[in-house]
Amino acid sequence: GTLLISKIREEFPDRMMATFSVVPSPKVSDTVVEPYNATLSVxxxxxxxxxxxxxxxxxxYDICHRTLKLNNxxxxxxxxxxxxxxSGVTTCLRFPGQLNSDLRKLAVNMVPFPRL
Structure with a gap:
């Protein structure tokens, strides 16, 4: 995934890019390399x-257990x-409104320290 992101950044350097990443947990994962992949992709x-x-x-998994009552x-x-x-995060991009009408405004309002 990170190679694809870097290639997209090379092709479109002036465009804003947002990603969604699932961070692994040792309690629900049985794969040994998941923490390494997550760490190296950061x-x-x-x-x-x-x-x-x-x-x-x-x-x-906790939300599925507690809120949705799904055991497995x-x-x-x-x-x-x-x-x-x-869908909830990108609603402001898909529907008209005054707050966070594009990805740059969303980044300004959501990211307090861009290079932290």
Missing amino acids: HQLVENSDETFCIDNEAL PSYGDLNHLVSAVM
Whole structure:
């Protein structure tokens, strides 16, 4: 994914880029390399993305358990939850309004320290 982001940044350097990343959790993951992949991709996200929305994998499972009352959520359930988050964040870009009408205004209002 990070190679694709860097290539898009090279082609369109003046465009704003927002990404959504699911951060792994040791409680719900059985794959050993997930933390390494997440750690190694952070540098590329900082360099090539203007906004990155990090979604905690453990929090997704907790929401499915506590709120949606799903004992064993499938990937489809988790993807539906993430798509609802993405839809909510980008609503101001898809519908007319005065607040956060484009990605730059959204970044100005949501990112207090851009290079932190």
